[in-house]
Amino acid sequence: MWLKRKIFDEEHDMFRRSFRAFVEDKILPFHEDWEKDGIVPKSVWTDAGELGFLCPCVPEAYGGAGVDFRYSMVVMEELAKAHASGVSFGLHSDIIAPYIVHYGSEEQKKRFLPGCVSGETILAIAMSEPNTGSDLAAIQTTAVKTDDGYVLNGQKTFISNGWLADLVIVAAKTDPKAQPAHAGVSLFLVESSREGFKRGKKLKKIGMKAQDTSELYFEDCLIPKENLLGDEGAGFYYLMQQLSQERLVVAVCAQAAAKQALEWTMEYTKERKAFGRSISRFQNTRFALAEIATEIALGEAFVDRVVEDLLEGQSPVVAASMAKWWVSEALKRNVDRCLQFFGGYGYMEEYPIAKAYLDARVQTIYAGTTEIMKEIISRNMDL
Numbered sequence: 001m002w003l004k005r006k007i008f009d010e011e012h013d014m015f016r017r018s019f020r021a022f023v024e025d026k027i028l029p030f031h032e033d034w035e036k037d038g039i040v041p042k043s044v045w046t047d048a049g050e051l052g053f054l055c056p057c058v059p060e061a062y063g064g065a066g067v068d069f070r071y072s073m074v075v076m077e078e079l080a081k082a083h084a085s086g087v088s089f090g091l092h093s094d095i096i097a098p099y100i101v102h103y104g105s106e107e108q109k110k111r112f113l114p115g116c117v118s119g120e121t122i123l124a125i126a127m128s129e130p131n132t133g134s135d136l137a138a139i140q141t142t143a144v145k146t147d148d149g150y151v152l153n154g155q156k157t158f159i160s161n162g163w164l165a166d167l168v169i170v171a172a173k174t175d176p177k178a179q180p181a182h183a184g185v186s187l188f189l190v191e192s193s194r195e196g197f198k199r200g201k202k203l204k205k206i207g208m209k210a211q212d213t214s215e216l217y218f219e220d221c222l223i224p225k226e227n228l229l230g231d232e233g234a235g236f237y238y239l240m241q242q243l244s245q246e247r248l249v250v251a252v253c254a255q256a257a258a259k260q261a262l263e264w265t266m267e268y269t270k271e272r273k274a275f276g277r278s279i280s281r282f283q284n285t286r287f288a289l290a291e292i293a294t295e296i297a298l299g300e301a302f303v304d305r306v307v308e309d310l311l312e313g314q315s316p317v318v319a320a321s322m323a324k325w326w327v328s329e330a331l332k333r334n335v336d337r338c339l340q341f342f343g344g345y346g347y348m349e350e351y352p353i354a355k356a357y358l359d360a361r362v363q364t365i366y367a368g369t370t371e372i373m374k375e376i377i378s379r380n381m382d383l
Contacts, residue, residue, distance in 0.1 A: 003297060007304045008070060016074045019053055023082045031084050034210035038202050039163060040086045042122065048089060049119025055093045058101060062113035068311055069094070073252055080256035083352050085359045086210020090253060091160055092116070095246045096123040099169055099187070103230035103238050108189060112167060124165035126156035126216055127239065136171065136239060137182035141218065143172040150174070150228070152188065152196070152221040162214035163202055166192050170218070171239065174232050182236035187229040196221030207358030243368065244317045247324035248310065250367045251303050254331040258296050261356050265289065265338040285341065292334045299327045318380045325373035328363035335360045
């Protein structure tokens, strides 16, 4: 049914088989318990790191394999297919670690990246605040410069990996009076062991329940000057540069999740009988599933094409925004349509389609809402 994907070669397929075996052995038997606990054990991270499944794109000089984004793509797709939504390897490896790779000093790379690759250092990024939402230029967290470094004060929320994280990239204002406002934003590498670093409550979500999400507080948290990431005042620029890959990561995961939801639904409709025949034989079912399959195929082709641009060294800001909003909205829409075919069973959490429905909702919100994606696209249309 699906078009042959040309983006992967035999080495990627071998890597996929290896990671799929890891998922079946180390993740799937335990994921339901992790959902009850609201967190994934740190041992899963070190197990993955030992086998080379974390930060594969990090250069060999810092412990990684130095391979291309497609290996990370394999990891994200297999986790989505397994519906292992609590295991945020993509966030760690492909959203946060690149900040250190691209903007970190040589000393910072040597100090932090090997632990990221091994799974001993789990990463988080703290941008969102209770009253700012998508307006990063309006953040209130401050980093006041001193003779010894910076004193960090403020509050962050909706921080994925916030409870597990050993190292957090924190966006803070080093110059609250800067004009334009975003010129005063800087990024800092903050170890969770630092005095003044405090974790708030684990936030209760309607979906993705095994992935820890929490509030973070910084109370007179002293950060040495060596932990400034890149240049002071350049944080907003760094965030804008890296957010395109973050949005592409969301698109990859959402695309794979939609494909898996359709597979579950096709199988179920062939087994479920109504009025003496499988419900897959009814025209309404067949046409609806054909529509969903076509949308998924179109999304997959577009996402693969954007990844190709990334591999060629381009920064696909607009295309990644298009992919993120289209695929995440399609996931939300089509998982809902798939669930309808399960009838009452689709409302039961023991069926994966129910969990997929709940997990899908956030995809149109984080990494920039659908509305923000449309704003980015329209600004580049010479309107």
